[in-house]
Amino acid sequence: MDTCALITAFKSAAPDVFVNARVDTYWLHLPTDDTTLRALAYVDAGADGVFVPGLRDEHVIEQLVATLGETPLNLLAQLPLHRLGELGVRRVSTGSxxxxxxxxxxxxxxxxxxxxxxxxxxxxxxxxxxxxxxxxD
Known part of the structure; x- marks a missing residue:
């Protein structure tokens, strides 16, 4: 089953569970366009948020936040928290x-x-x- 089908099936079975879809394109050194395409595909499949570990480029972060609209972008805590907030990041993970x-x-x-x-x-x-x-209690 591909990732989009898995997200759709999961959301159908558990609609109240927040699905934060992970996009590992930065760990895999894939082009930025791949990140955007995967993120949008996962949101279209029903993901409630998108997690892109390894993304640190502020320009790309701003673009992805704008592209995702109301869907929150989750990043690793690799930039200062206040700066991530300024860039529009709405979820931050400390990871490992x-x-x-x-x-x-x-x-x-x-x-x-x-x-x-x-x-x-x-x-x-x-x-x-x-x-x-x-x-x-």
Missing amino acids: LPFRVAITQATSAVTAYATGAPTPAAMSYDEAQALTQVAI
Whole structure:
């Protein structure tokens, strides 16, 4: 099943679920025209939003926002948040950034411990536990 058919089938089965269609043309180094064509095809198929990871060119962002009209464009947090807002971007994803930061810190802490260096600052165990507590009504 192609992506457009999949989006249409999904929206038919679950019309209230927000479908943010991912267009990987920038990761694949494809022409800008491919991005626009895919984005519009996905919107025509029923997508509620379009996610284009890797898009950083401000001129292209403005053009795509204008082309999509009311359909929100979602980008990775690769430009300052205020600038993305100025360009008309309505959804921003941190992608794998939090995971990569966590792995970097974990590696630094283990390396510091193994070499006898001071370990990086960290929240207390109780603070970490408090973040994982779920209120049950």
